[in-house]
Amino acid sequence: MATSSERKPEDRSGSGPLVRQDYEDESGRMWAVAMPSDSDFPPSMGIPIGPPDSSGLHLPEETAVRLHNQLHARGMFTKRDIKGRHKEVFAAVQAAFKVDVAKVTELFN
Numbered sequence: 001m002a003t004s005s006e007r008k009p010e011d012r013s014g015s016g017p018l019v020r021q022d023y024e025d026e027s028g029r030m031w032a033v034a035m036p037s038d039s040d041f042p043p044s045m046g047i048p049i050g051p052p053d054s055s056g057l058h059l060p061e062e063t064a065v066r067l068h069n070q071l072h073a074r075g076m077f078t079k080r081d082i083k084g085r086h087k088e089v090f091a092a093v094q095a096a097f098k099v100d101v102a103k104v105t106e107l108f109n
Helices: 061-073 086-107
Strands: 018-024 030-036 047-050
Touching: 030 061, 061 086
Parallel strands: none
Antiparallel strands: 018 030, 030 047
């Protein structure tokens, strides 16, 4: 029988300290997750840290992915992360919509 310090060969869940890992999902969104440092599981199985789900904003998918990734790139995962960083949140929103502004401007050419 395995002791608490030993892992069974079939146990791939990991028991090490939690570390942050980043990964890109199938939609192109970057995610930060917490995983045991010695886990053999893919990061998509980790405990989500953020950024939060933005579906409530009802943005077009392309814009939602860009905003999500802008928040990720700035380390804005939780309410605590954005506290006092309103200018950076605004910059993330601006960057997410930058391409859309270019598309609208092209309409006038």
